[in-house]
Amino acid sequence: MITPAVPKSWYLPSKPHKFCPGCGHGIVLKALGEVIDELEIQDQTIFGCDIGCSLLSWNFFACDSTQTHHGRTTPVMVGIKRARPELISIGYMGDGGGYSIGSQHLLNAAVRNERVTLILVNNTNYGMTGGQMAPTTLPGQKTETTPYGRDPEITGYPTKGPEFIAQVTPDGAYVARATVSKYKQLKRFLRNALRNQIEGNGFSFVEVLSTCPTNWRTNAQQTWHFLEDEMEPYFPVGELKSPFSKGGEK
Amino acid sequence: MLKVVDETKKAFLTGNETIAWAALAAGADIMFGYPITPQNEVMHYWTRLAPKYGRGFLQTEDEISAGFTVCGAVQAGKKAFTATAGPGNVLMQEPFGMAEAMRLPLFAIIQQRGGPSSGTVIYSQQEVTLTTFGGNGEGYRVVYSSATHQEIYDYTIKGFNVAWKYRWPTFLLGDGYQAKMREPLEMYNPEEKGIELEPAYPLLGLPGKIGEDREPQHLCNIYSLEEELYDVVMNLSADYERVAPELIEWQEHSCEDADIIILTHGVVSRAADDAVKALRAQGIKAGYFRPITLRPYPTQQLREAIAKSGAKKLLIAESSYGQFERLTKQEIYGETIKIEHLYMPGVGIIDHDIINKVKSVL
Amino acid sequence: MAINRALELKSQGRQVTLVDLDTVEPFYTLRPLKELLEQMGLTVIGLTPTNSFGLGETGAMLVPAARWALRREGDIILDVGYGVYGAQTLNLVEGADTSTELRVIAVINYSRPMTSTKGRIIEYVKELGRVDALVANTHLGDETTPEVIEKGTQVILECAEELGIPVDYIAVDRKLADKWSPDFGVPVKWITRYMPAAVW
Numbered sequence: 001m002i003t004p005a006v007p008k009s010w011y012l013p014s015k016p017h018k019f020c021p022g023c024g025h026g027i028v029l030k031a032l033g034e035v036i037d038e039l040e041i042q043d044q045t046i047f048g049c050d051i052g053c054s055l056l057s058w059n060f061f062a063c064d065s066t067q068t069h070h071g072r073t074t075p076v077m078v079g080i081k082r083a084r085p086e087l088i089s090i091g092y093m094g095d096g097g098g099y100s101i102g103s104q105h106l107l108n109a110a111v112r113n114e115r116v117t118l119i120l121v122n123n124t125n126y127g128m129t130g131g132q133m134a135p136t137t138l139p140g141q142k143t144e145t146t147p148y149g150r151d152p153e154i155t156g157y158p159t160k161g162p163e164f165i166a167q168v169t170p171d172g173a174y175v176a177r178a179t180v181s182k183y184k185q186l187k188r189f190l191r192n193a194l195r196n197q198i199e200g201n202g203f204s205f206v207e208v209l210s211t212c213p214t215n216w217r218t219n220a221q222q223t224w225h226f227l228e229d230e231m232e233p234y235f236p237v238g239e240l241k242s243p244f245s246k247g248g249e250k
Numbered sequence: 251m252l253k254v255v256d257e258t259k260k261a262f263l264t265g266n267e268t269i270a271w272a273a274l275a276a277g278a279d280i281m282f283g284y285p286i287t288p289q290n291e292v293m294h295y296w297t298r299l300a301p302k303y304g305r306g307f308l309q310t311e312d313e314i315s316a317g318f319t320v321c322g323a324v325q326a327g328k329k330a331f332t333a334t335a336g337p338g339n340v341l342m343q344e345p346f347g348m349a350e351a352m353r354l355p356l357f358a359i360i361q362q363r364g365g366p367s368s369g370t371v372i373y374s375q376q377e378v379t380l381t382t383f384g385g386n387g388e389g390y391r392v393v394y395s396s397a398t399h400q401e402i403y404d405y406t407i408k409g410f411n412v413a414w415k416y417r418w419p420t421f422l423l424g425d426g427y428q429a430k431m432r433e434p435l436e437m438y439n440p441e442e443k444g445i446e447l448e449p450a451y452p453l454l455g456l457p458g459k460i461g462e463d464r465e466p467q468h469l470c471n472i473y474s475l476e477e478e479l480y481d482v483v484m485n486l487s488a489d490y491e492r493v494a495p496e497l498i499e500w501q502e503h504s505c506e507d508a509d510i511i512i513l514t515h516g517v518v519s520r521a522a523d524d525a526v527k528a529l530r531a532q533g534i535k536a537g538y539f540r541p542i543t544l545r546p547y548p549t550q551q552l553r554e555a556i557a558k559s560g561a562k563k564l565l566i567a568e569s570s571y572g573q574f575e576r577l578t579k580q581e582i583y584g585e586t587i588k589i590e591h592l593y594m595p596g597v598g599i600i601d602h603d604i605i606n607k608v609k610s611v612l
Numbered sequence: 613m614a615i616n617r618a619l620e621l622k623s624q625g626r627q628v629t630l631v632d633l634d635t636v637e638p639f640y641t642l643r644p645l646k647e648l649l650e651q652m653g654l655t656v657i658g659l660t661p662t663n664s665f666g667l668g669e670t671g672a673m674l675v676p677a678a679r680w681a682l683r684r685e686g687d688i689i690l691d692v693g694y695g696v697y698g699a700q701t702l703n704l705v706e707g708a709d710t711s712t713e714l715r716v717i718a719v720i721n722y723s724r725p726m727t728s729t730k731g732r733i734i735e736y737v738k739e740l741g742r743v744d745a746l747v748a749n750t751h752l753g754d755e756t757t758p759e760v761i762e763k764g765t766q767v768i769l770e771c772a773e774e775l776g777i778p779v780d781y782i783a784v785d786r787k788l789a790d791k792w793s794p795d796f797g798v799p800v801k802w803i804t805r806y807m808p809a810a811v812w
Contacts, residue, residue: 020674051368069337069368070286071312101284101312128673130635131695132285132293133309144294144695145285145309148301154308214635214674217700219709260760262723262752271725295726434752437725 007033009042011062018056022223024180024210025053028121029060031187032090036063039194045088048077050097053127053212057092071101074109077116088197089116096126098207099135099159106205110165113173113202117193120161120205123212124231131215135159138234143215158234162207166240172202175241179209181228182237185249192244201243209235251277252303258438265428268399268435269333269359270295272406275439277447278357279328280306282319286338287371288426289361293333313338317345317358324354325469327452329410333359335426336369339377339384346419347385350486351471355413355420355450359406362425364596373426374596375516378573381423382545388483390490392420392497393545395516399433401542407440414448416493423544425569427598428517494546501540504530505555508537510563510608511587513552515541515574518567518599525604536608537561544574549581556587563611567592567604613719613749613783614691615649616803622653627686631678632658633701634693645806657681674704682707682714698740715744717780720771722750722764733771746772748798749783753805758791765796 006015010033019025036042045063049055051070058067068076077091098106098120109116125143126132132145136158140149166175174196178186186208193204209231213223238250254275263271269292273281281300283293293309300307310316316332323330334342339360349356362377364370383389392412394405405422413420440447458464473479501519504526505511514522519540529536539555541548556564564587568574571593579589592599592607618630630649646656657677681688682705692701699716702708718737720727727733737743750764765782772779779798786802 016676018673021676021679067368096285103311126285129285129287129290130294132290135311142697144290145283145297145307147294147298213704217695217697217703219703219706222703256729260723260752260755261725261728262721263725267725298726432753434723434755 006030007037009033009036009045009061009063011059014059017060019053020212020214022211022213022220023053024123024208024212025057025121027180027183028119028186028208028210029057031183032119032190033061035187035191035194036061038191039198041088041194041198044086045090046077046080048073048080048089048091050091050093050102052094052097052129053123054092054094054097054121055128071097071103071105073097074102074105074116074118077118078105078109078114081114081116085115088194090194091116091118093118093120094127095120095122095124095134095136095159099161103135103159106161106165107168110169110173110203110205113170115197115200115202117197117204118206119190119193120207121210122161122207122231122235123210123215124158125212125215127212127215136161136235138230160235162205162240165203165205169203169241172196172243173241174202174204174239174243176205176239177207177209177235177237179227179232179237180211181209181224181232185237188249189239192239192242196243207235209237253439254303255437255439258436258442260434261437262432262434263399264291264430264432265399265402265424266291266361266430267295268402268437269406269422270299271437272403273331273410274299274303274305275437276407276410277329278305278331278410279450280308280323280330282308282310282316282323282330282332284310284313284316284334284338286313286335288363288373288429289333289335289359291429292359313341314344317342317356318348320356320358321345321348321352321354324349324356324450325352325453326455327450329355329357329414329450331357331359331410333361335361336363336365336371336377337367339380343380343384346391347387348471349419350385350387350390351482352469353417353486354453355417357406357409357413357420357422359422359424361429362423370596371426372596373569373598375425375518375569376571376573376595377423378515378544378568378570378577381421382577388487389545390418390486391545392416392418392543393423394421394499394542395423395544396428397517397519397540399428399431399435402428403435403437407445411445411448412497414450416497418490423516425517490546497543498546498548498551499542500548500551501538501542502551502555503538504535505537505539505559505561507535508559508561509535510565510612511537511539511555511559511561512604512608513539513564513566513574513578514568514599515544518569521599521601522567522604524601525608528601528605529608534608534612544577547577547581552578552582553585556582556585561587563588563590565590565592565604565608565611567594567599567607569594569597569599571595613747613803614689615645615806616783616801618649618654618687618689619652620801621687621689627655628653629655629657629681629684629686629688631681631688631690631705632656632675633678633690633704635674635695635701655684679704679706681705682711699742702742716742717745717747718743719747719749719783720768722748722767723752723760730767730771730774733768734775737771737775737777743777745778745780747780747783751783751785756785756788758788758793761788761792762794765794769796769798
């Protein structure tokens with residue numbers, strides 16, 4: 001019997017998972033699982049997911065988990081944390097659930113410096129529903145609701161979430177943007193984000209740039225190109241605010 | 251307006267695609283929407299077609315915004331619409347309520363999915379209560395429950411016209427099956443069938459110089475005194491009740507000598523129609539009654555069908571747990587006919603389901 | 613169309629794999645038919661409604677095996693749904709860009725409004741990207757008549773000529789076999805309609 005080398009906090013009966021081949025969610029959730037193991041917080045962690053591809057993480061972890069409504073993961077995780085501050089509240093959502101329908105909740109949780117950790121996976125489209133435009137869709141990018149390419153004149157420019165969160169949060173907050181193309185850094189940022197909650201410093205938020213070859217209709221090479229050569233220049237990777245290091249890691 | 255349909259002929263398409271084409275034919279100027287299954291394709295087709303016909307589109311940040319942007323657009327005098335489902339329908343109750351209070355000709359398509367909460371993305375008839383009486387008002391709405399793609403096309407065109415003529419928020423209540431099935435229907439330009447499109451006109455941004463040609467428009471939906479609100483609500487109700495008879499639509503057959511009347515709406519009425527025919531062939535006297543408008547409900551017509559048939563039983567079949575039955579009961583209060591029900595929440599109903607139920611209760 | 617072709621090849625004694633690549637709001641997809649088709653001897657790569665994850669959204673979900681479909685032995689039929697990217701969906705299949713055996717066939721139904729005039733068909737095919745051949749599949753579901761098919765086929769053939777793309781065959785519902793007479797100089801294949809059973 002081969003024991004797979006996966007995080008202890010992963011829930012084995014739900015593996016192999018249902019994410020598409022080439023999807024970045026698997027990488028993020030692996031990094032998160034390893035961090036939960038290293039910090040030994042599996043029993044205190046409450047994991048909440050949104051609607052969309054993040055939904056597929058509903059029974060991913062061997063932690064108490066809840067699925068919420070589209071865009072409402074943030075307030076649910078805030079409610080959990082406010083009711084039971086000793087728990088570690090982790091919200092997991094996509095670019096739609098965080099920056100579109102969930103944006104007012106995200107903004108207000110940040111302003112209130114809620115002691116929750118929110119992880120937002122940005123793949124520039126609404127994946128699960130078939131590839132509609134997302135707040136982070138790049139200018140000119142084709143999606144099912146921008147069939148002629150996203151026109152910033154009509155739809156505005158892509159949302160830069162960590163940038164505005166860093167602006168509105170007080171000291172004690174942790175704000176970063178990671179990418180699935182840099183795994184060790186991704187882990188470091190997730191670890192810092194959770195450490196920030198454990199120490200009770202403030203709000204912690206990590207956006208992770210991720211891949212969606214299914215909806216981008218890209219092969220492996222094109223997928224990496226889009227992530228590293230199009231997304232990463234547009235959405236700068238690094239720590240924007242951190243109580244642990246002055247200036248943050250860039 | 252650029253002609254939308256080149257030649258009136260039969261076409262084969264999904265319900266969602268039908269809505270996009272019908273809205274174009276109806277003269278819709280702009281659509282606001284947010285992704286939610288099973289109505290996404292309405293947006294997919296609209297975004298591809300709209301630029302060719304000079305129409306607009308915006309994907310908003312959520313459904314609350316989609317509903318309110320439609321409200322704003324109609325206040326400015328443009329034919330605007332949106333489409334949603336399930337949790338999106340729940341969110342849109344706030345803007346739908348504003349449309350009721352301020353008499354805004356909003357048109358919305360609801361593609362019912364399983365509920366409550368996120369439910370399923372597939373199908374149900376569980377948004378009847380929400381679509382007819384959602385929000386914090388008295389239900390000043392017109393709701394058409396379609397059963398075929400031809401009706402989706404016809405009632406989308408009619409829906410815009412009814413909204414702009416009578417100024418109540420108007421809805422096409424469909425479902426996930428209708429949204430995604432492909433069926434033949436005849437697409438046409440309204441004028442070819444003698445259908446005139448109601449003109450749109452603004453409530454805000456009126457022409458003319460303020461102070462000289464006209465007064466400024468001050469619109470509101472909040473009042474200071476109980477008595478003010480009382481008058482507003484009594485007047486809205488009176489207006490609604492006055493035009494209701496012109497709006498009511500229904501279908502019935504085989505009720506004159508029926509022992510049992512089968513009452514259904516929307517896509518389930520197709521199964522009911524087949525069931526009634528099959529039962530009759532077996533010598534069972536079943537009747538068919540289908541409200542097309544759920545608001546206003548064909549109350550008088552149903553009472554008459556019950557009275558003249560002398561039927562002992564009414565069987566209500568719906569893909570929900572009693573929403574259509576509750577709506578019906580509130581309308582036909584006082585009728586003593588025994589009501590049976592077939593509840594299949596979130597699940598499709600076929601003729602055999604109805605036939606078996608009829609046999610078990612007769 | 614994909615199902616009919618797969619079964620046709622199967623009946624010739626070939627090994628056939630059918631792959632579900634319908635990722636945008638799939639409805640008429642292979643999922644509900646998977647078991648039935650497997651009983652008929654096909655290998656089907658796709659999800660069934662029960663293991664489509666069960667928690668809601670229909671899925672723009674791709675089974676990992678679909679990515680490597682072209683590495684399989686035998687005949688492979690990729691059923692690609694609609695979407696703004698057209699034939700670019702083939703990027704999701706490893707080796708699609710270099711395969712010498714791959715043919716991209718666009719199935720055109722003249723009764724669909726988006727392909728209901730010569731201009732629209734030509735525009736549609738051009739937007740798809742790579743297309744090696746067309747299949748003329750004009751129909752109105754249950755209301756199809758030979759006249760409807762004829763009219764559509766005529767127009768599709770004219771478009772094909774203008775585009776410089778061959779028409780592989782004309783698809784006609786098996787039930788109309790005894791009423792079909794026209795000869796367009798293109799083979800006719802009799803098809804069985806499976807799609808009504810493919811509703812979820």
